[in-house]
Amino acid sequence: MRKIDPAEYQKRLDRMTELFTGMVKQADRLSQTRCPYRDRHDECTAAFRCRNQGVVAEGRQRQGCGHEGKLDYRSAWQSDAEARQRTKDRVERVKSQAAARRRGNGAKADPA
Amino acid sequence: MRTTTRTAIRTATRTPVDPMAELSDIKNEIVRREIEEFVTRPEEIARNVALFTRAHERMQAIAAGIIEGDDELVDKLTRDALDADHEALEVMDDGLIAGMGVVGIKFRENFIFVPEVLACARAMKAGMNHIEPILSASGLDPIAKVIMGTVKGDLHDIGKNLCIMMLRGAGFEVVDLGVDTSPDAFIDAIEEHRAPIVGMSALLTTTMPNMGKTIEAFVDAGLRDQVLVMVGGAPVTQEFADDMGADGYGKDALACVALAKKLITEKRRNAPP
Numbered sequence: 001m002r003k004i005d006p007a008e009y010q011k012r013l014d015r016m017t018e019l020f021t022g023m024v025k026q027a028d029r030l031s032q033t034r035c036p037y038r039d040r041h042d043e044c045t046a047a048f049r050c051r052n053q054g055v056v057a058e059g060r061q062r063q064g065c066g067h068e069g070k071l072d073y074r075s076a077w078q079s080d081a082e083a084r085q086r087t088k089d090r091v092e093r094v095k096s097q098a099a100a101r102r103r104g105n106g107a108k109a110d111p112a
Numbered sequence: 113m114r115t116t117t118r119t120a121i122r123t124a125t126r127t128p129v130d131p132m133a134e135l136s137d138i139k140n141e142i143v144r145r146e147i148e149e150f151v152t153r154p155e156e157i158a159r160n161v162a163l164f165t166r167a168h169e170r171m172q173a174i175a176a177g178i179i180e181g182d183d184e185l186v187d188k189l190t191r192d193a194l195d196a197d198h199e200a201l202e203v204m205d206d207g208l209i210a211g212m213g214v215v216g217i218k219f220r221e222n223f224i225f226v227p228e229v230l231a232c233a234r235a236m237k238a239g240m241n242h243i244e245p246i247l248s249a250s251g252l253d254p255i256a257k258v259i260m261g262t263v264k265g266d267l268h269d270i271g272k273n274l275c276i277m278m279l280r281g282a283g284f285e286v287v288d289l290g291v292d293t294s295p296d297a298f299i300d301a302i303e304e305h306r307a308p309i310v311g312m313s314a315l316l317t318t319t320m321p322n323m324g325k326t327i328e329a330f331v332d333a334g335l336r337d338q339v340l341v342m343v344g345g346a347p348v349t350q351e352f353a354d355d356m357g358a359d360g361y362g363k364d365a366l367a368c369v370a371l372a373k374k375l376i377t378e379k380r381r382n383a384p385p
Binding site: 002003004005006008009012013015016017019020021022023024025026027028030034036037038039040045046047048083084086087088090091092093094095098101102 | 199200201204205209212213215216219220222223224225226227228229233246247249250251252267268269270274277278281282283291317318320321324325328331332347352355356357364365366369
């Protein structure tokens with residue numbers, strides 16, 4: 001087995017990075033209107049629930065995606081517009097509880 | 113951009129390109145059909161026809177396996193090709209990367225979408241698994257090992273998978289912990305793989321605090337100083353990353369690779385001699 005020249009290998013890494021960069025940019029562009037979990041058969045590949053999931057067509061295994069492709073699909077993943085501030089508060093709580101626990105005063109952990 | 117691509121292809125070519133090559137000269141039916149059906153730009157047709165007509169039939173079959181996203185097939189064909197004394201760089205150029213080039217065109221033209229691209233990337237990884245021992249024997253180690261996972265309670269994985277695809281393409285070794293990853297699973301992986309970088313993703317504001325919990329678990333386990341933590345995902349911002357005590361935030365897969373390179377460079381620069 002012949003050894004690989006580092007400079008030659010680097011050229012391949014550069015080529016792969018170039019290819020994948022184009023793909024990631026295309027994925028980003030597409031994500032404005034099309035859910036990334038929606039495959040070429042317009043079926044949902046996600047492992048989680050989404051309001052856009054529809055029925056399983058005859059002869060298929062996955063649920064269809066019912067999104068119309070005009071609005072941001074991500075709104076179907078989130079249930080609450082104020083979730084952001086609550087999340088920020090929870091992050092702070094997680095940190096303070098961990099700090100308190102380490103100090104040994106046994107603050108109760110956030111159950112969420 | 114196109115000139116760069118052509119230069120890269122020409123650089124990777126070891127046998128002369130036949131200027132008279134035609135689509136019908138490509139022996140592999142799948143590759144031939146894919147180019148005929150999905151590649152429409154004249155310069156890309158010419159480039160792919162030139163590439164695949166000079167490629168060995170084994171390489172064409174590997175490329176076809178990549179295009180179809182068949183990881184088991186690519187695994188077998190790559191092993192067979194290396195056993196038959198094909199060079200690792202030939203397998204990469206004419207099989208794995210050539211196949212992925214067609215995938216990129218199909219994706220750009222909306223013939224396939226992210227789930228199919230990720231299946232093709234998995235197939236490419238299956239082939240690269242056989243190249244890695246040769247790289248290692250050549251003294252070509254990965255840039256660094258990165259552990260990646262979506263945090264506990266979160267089942268979204270596409271952003272993480274795009275990051276993994278980019279990281280591997282850039283030369284990182286990635287241990288993928290999948291979705292719904294508990295802090296303990298991250299800790300076990302750090303200890304098992306001795307990885308210097310951990311990447312966490314969350315797609316929901318409700319699961320994002322679990323990144324903070326996981327970082328706190330690293331502190332409790334005495335591992336925080338050993339690993340660099342990068343975080344990302346749609347609701348995550350630099351502000352949240354700072355709040356949670358992460359070492360860095362990447363807004364997308366491109367930023368993830370740049371961040372991983374920056375973090376590991378700084379860590380090595382600051383390491384005691």
